[in-house]
Amino acid sequence: MKLESPGIHLVIMMLIMLAAPFALAKTQPNVIFMLTDDLGYSDIGCYGAKKVKTPNIDRLAKEGFMSTAFLTGASICSPSRAAFLTGAYPQRSGLYMGINPNRRAHWFLGLHPDEITIAEHCKAHGYDTFMVGKWHLGTEPEFLPRKQGFDHYYGMPCNFAHSPKFLDDDKVVHAITPLEKLTTLYTERIKRIIKNQAPKEKPFFLYFAHNYPHTPYKAGGQFKGSSKDGVRGDIMQEMDWGVGEMMKALEETGIADDTIVIFTSDNGPTDNKYAKPFRGTKYVTFEGGHRVPFIFHWPAKIKERIESEVRIHAMDLFPTLSEIIGAKLPQDRIFDGESLLPLFEDKTLTRKAHQPFFYYNCENLQAVRKGPWKLHLPRNQQQLPFWDKNKVFLNKAQPVLYNLVDDQTETTNVAAKHPEVVQRMVVLAKEKRAELGEYLQRGKSQRPTGSVIRGAPIVSHEKDWGKLVAPATASAIAAERLNRHPNQTSKKTKPRRKSP
Numbered sequence: 059m060k061l062e063s064p065g066i067h068l069v070i071m072m073l074i075m076l077a078a079p080f081a082l083a084k085t086q087p088n089v090i091f092m093l094t095d096d097l098g099y100s101d102i103g104c105y106g107a108k109k110v111k112t113p114n115i116d117r118l119a120k121e122g123f124m125s126t127a128f129l130t131g132a133s134i135c136s137p138s139r140a141a142f143l144t145g146a147y148p149q150r151s152g153l154y155m156g157i158n159p160n161r162r163a164h165w166f167l168g169l170h171p172d173e174i175t176i177a178e179h180c181k182a183h184g185y186d187t188f189m190v191g192k193w194h195l196g197t198e199p200e201f202l203p204r205k206q207g208f209d210h211y212y213g214m215p216c217n218f219a220h221s222p223k224f225l226d227d228d229k230v231v232h233a234i235t236p237l238e239k240l241t242t243l244y245t246e247r248i249k250r251i252i253k254n255q256a257p258k259e260k261p262f263f264l265y266f267a268h269n270y271p272h273t274p275y276k277a278g279g280q281f282k283g284s285s286k287d288g289v290r291g292d293i294m295q296e297m298d299w300g301v302g303e304m305m306k307a308l309e310e311t312g313i314a315d316d317t318i319v320i321f322t323s324d325n326g327p328t329d330n331k332y333a334k335p336f337r338g339t340k341y342v343t344f345e346g347g348h349r350v351p352f353i354f355h356w357p358a359k360i361k362e363r364i365e366s367e368v369r370i371h372a373m374d375l376f377p378t379l380s381e382i383i384g385a386k387l388p389q390d391r392i393f394d395g396e397s398l399l400p401l402f403e404d405k406t407l408t409r410k411a412h413q414p415f416f417y418y419n420c421e422n423l424q425a426v427r428k429g430p431w432k433l434h435l436p437r438n439q440q441q442l443p444f445w446d447k448n449k450v451f452l453n454k455a456q457p458v459l460y461n462l463v464d465d466q467t468e469t470t471n472v473a474a475k476h477p478e479v480v481q482r483m484v485v486l487a488k489e490k491r492a493e494l495g496e497y498l499q500r501g502k503s504q505r506p507t508g509s510v511i512r513g514a515p516i517v518s519h520e521k522d523w524g525k526l527v528a529p530a531t532a533s534a535i536a537a538e539r540l541n542r543h544p545n546q547t548s549k550k551t552k553p554r555r556k557s558p
């Protein structure tokens with residue numbers, strides 16, 4: 059049929075305009091963002107694991123986008139999570155410390171309510187939003203996931219060692235989380251969410267932050283002894299089974315093509331053998347602390363496997379999803395990432411390859427990456443957060459320069475050969491400190507840390523609390539804590555050194 063009359067064109071255009079709201083809903087894919095905890099670069103099959111089998115995660119990589127150069131925003135849990143959810147360096151969003159509700163300096167802190175999370179952004183653009191898993195961005199009621207854009211929450215507000223509680227929305231459903239059932243609990247809930255949401259017009263955003271392989275862990279019945287790598291291997295294989303169940307639910311409900319599944323980790327592993335070929339572990343700013351798997355599976359858009367060496371990072375997630383859901387980035391704040399969509403279309407990023415990346419550890423700026431170069435900055439004991447186990451650059455007089463293209467294990471200092479590179483990167487570090495701060499130095503672009511006590515001091519290092527906080531202030535904060543948590547035992551006020 060030929061459409062010649064301009065009148066008919068007008069009618070068709072009006073019909074298209076009328077249909078727009080429905081068409082828009084259909085162009086927005088569902089998003090499942092799966093963030094594992096302390097899972098290292100070589101922890102899964104497609105990234106080189108030999109002792110565990112992860113066929114379901116491998117399949118996502120085989121059919122989608124797999125990055126070999128993805129960096130997290132921090133090498134420990136809380137700040138890394140803040141970077142994923144806000145699209146900003148943790149030092150910018152104010153959440154740079156490892157939150158532990160048992161510490162007198164931290165129990166009242168959390169991600170600031172004025173921060174816009176990717177969940178809030180999705181919700182404002184037509185999405186139903188869910189979180190399943192470990193939160194770790196503040197445990198007071200003011201900071202929990204449902205205050206940061208999630209319609210529903212199911213999981214643990216912090217590390218098991220901090221508190222073993224498990225919530226369903228606001229209700230405690232397990233006083234002590236049954237660890238051997240953790241993957242089953244999460245998987246069952248995710249399948250239920252998928253089945254409930256599949257028939258709906260509205261798309262959904264699901265943030266699935268599995269606690270494993272962070273310790274402590276226990277394998278479920280059928281997975282006990284299933285791997286060649288002890289209990290850790292067993293729970294890895296069980297987690298992979300959960301991914302398989304999730305994908306099956308998407309396929310059975312007919313929404314697999316229109317659902318994005320992202321798989322990554324918040325920081326490197328505690329044992330370097332799971333971070334190979336890189337040096338270092340969780341807690342430090344060697345590559346092993348920041349370099350983790352990153353897989354983006356989106357059948358409707360990514361038709362065949364893409365393996366990418368382009369350097370990307372956690373702060374890119376927010377702008378990427380923002381563009382995909384058809385939303386503008388909020389204009390009132392700075393984002394430290396950019397949309398990865400061009401990489402899925404075989405194009406190049408707007409960001410130039412030589413744009414620097416900054417490795418902070420709590421408030422201490424420890425390293426700068428630019429092009430092939432990584433410069434590790436000297437630091438003193440006072441600047442180091444307690445969890446930092448890397449003493450290699452402690453009290454050095456000069457920075458140390460590695461060429462990561464030739465030397466990915468960060469072993470050969472080439473600073474003496476490239477003094478001009480060192481000099482340029484030292485300037486970058488100085489500029490970044492002016493912007494995002496340093497230990498005991500406030501940066502001009504830092505946003506406030508969330509606190510339930512107005513005006514309370516923000517002290518990232520527990521050890522400095524007594525030194526930096528006046529006794530009367532400390533007593534008032536302790537009294538408020540007792541008021542909110544009358545059953546708190548004095549034993550619990552002692553900080554756990556092992557678990558930031």
Ligand SMILES: [Ca+2]
Pocket residue numbers: 095096134135272324325
């Ligand atoms: Ca972690």
